[in-house]
Amino acid sequence: MKVLRGKRSFDLDEFMKKPLFAHLSTMANEGPRESPVWFYWEDECIWIIGTPPSDTFPARIEQYPKCAIGIVDFDRSTGEVFHAGFRGEATVVPFDKGIAYRLLRRYLGPEEAEWSPNFQGLGDSNVLIKFVPETVVVRDQSYAPSGGE
Numbered sequence: 001m002k003v004l005r006g007k008r009s010f011d012l013d014e015f016m017k018k019p020l021f022a023h024l025s026t027m028a029n030e031g032p033r034e035s036p037v038w039f040y041w042e043d044e045c046i047w048i049i050g051t052p053p054s055d056t057f058p059a060r061i062e063q064y065p066k067c068a069i070g071i072v073d074f075d076r077s078t079g080e081v082f083h084a085g086f087r088g089e090a091t092v093v094p095f096d097k098g099i100a101y102r103l104l105r106r107y108l109g110p111e112e113a114e115w116s117p118n119f120q121g122l123g124d125s126n127v128l129i130k131f132v133p134e135t136v137v138v139r140d141q142s143y144a145p146s147g148g149e
Contacts, residue, residue, distance in 0.1 A: 040103035
């Protein structure tokens with residue numbers, strides 16, 4: 001993975017530990033599509049849970065594996081804006097409960113019994129998306145806030 005850094009950058013691995021939303025951009029016959037997703041960063045890969053047929057991005061990835069992912073952490077009160085933009089290829093792989101549960105714990109907490117029923121007991125009807133970045137742009141686009149509302 002090639003990391004492209006501008007004049008202002010940040011620690012990518014620390015950034016990827018945050019429970020932020022990623023925006024998965026895929027291609028379809030009708031044109032580009034974007035899906036907000038939760039993710040898990042491990043071994044320089046981004047993992048995403050897919051639930052076919054309600055999630056349509058796994059089918060698009062099978063047809064067009066090249067895609068992009070954007071993640072932004074923004075705090076209006078401090079003016080901090082951190083952006084990581086990934087380009088690479090994704091594959092649909094069989095569901096791995098270990099990876100899925102590490103992903104879900106980031107967003108829902110450590111106790112599955114306390115999770116929404118929508119996320120409890122996931123299994124083989126789900127898939128995982130394994131995104132392998134070729135390049136990532138890491139930019140600190142922070143600014144000094146004006147102090148006004």
